[in-house]
Amino acid sequence: MLEIVDIKKKYRKKEVLKGVSFTVEKGDFLAIIGKNGVGKTTLTNIICKLVNQDSGNITYGFNENEIYTKIGVQTQSGDFDDRLKVDDMCTLWRKIYKVEKSVVEALLERLDLTEVRKQYIKTLSGGQKQKLNILLSLLNDPELLILDELTTSLDAISRYEMRKYLKQLNEQGKTIIMISHYMDEVEDLCNKVVVLKDGKVEQTTTPKALLGNKYNSLQDYFVECV
Secondary structure: OEEEEEEEEEEOOEEEEEEEEEEEOOOOEEEEEOOOOOOHHHHHHHHOOOOOOOEEEEEEOOOHHHHHHHEEEEOOOOOOOOOOEHHHHHHHHHHHHOOOHHHHHHHHHHOOOHHHOOOEHHHOOHHHHHHHHHHHHHOOOOOEEEEEOOOOOOOHHHHHHHHHHHHHHHHOOOEEEEEOOOHHHHHHHOOEEEEEEOOEEEEEEOHHHHHOOOOOOHHHHHHHHO
C-alpha cells in the first residue's frame, strides 16, 4: 500500500524528520506513536502530499494521480466554515466525490449526526465536530484512511463506538494509519506500531512485541521509553 523510504524534513534549522522509513501493507491497521513534536503530523501531511519532503521517496500502491480519491484524512482539528450547516458541508463533499446521497445518509446515521444535520457547524460540540470530520474522511470510501488523534473530544461511549466501527472497517479490508496518544486504542486496534523518536523510526513492530515481558500495557511502555 505504501513504501516510505528515508523521508527527511526540516523547518528552518529544526530537523523534524531525519530519515523515516517503513512499509504499510494492504489491510494493516498501523499506529504511529511518539511524543508531541516528533513529526507524526508532518509525516502524514507528506504522505497526503500536503507538505513536500526535503528528500526521500514514497511509493503508493495505487495511481499517485488519484491520491485524493484513494486516501481519506481525518485531521487533528477540522477547519469548517461556521456559516455552513452540517447538511451543507456534506452536500458539498458529496458533489466533490460524486457519491450517492444514500452514502451520506448512512454515515450520518452511523456517526449519530442525523439529529444535528440542520444545525450550523458553529453550534456543534467538539465531539460532534470531530464526528463530522470523520464522516468527511470516509465519504469517498478510501482505500487508505489516515486518522490524526481520532478520538479527541469524543466522550467515552462515542470512543467505544468509534473503535468498534474502525475494527469493522479494517476487517472489511480497509487499510488504516492512526496517530494516537491513547495507548489503549493502539493496543486494542492495531496490528503494527511505528515508534518515532528524535525524528527517526526507533522500531516497527507489533503491540504485543512492544510489551514483551516487561510492560503491563502500552501506556507503561510509552511513558518509560518514548
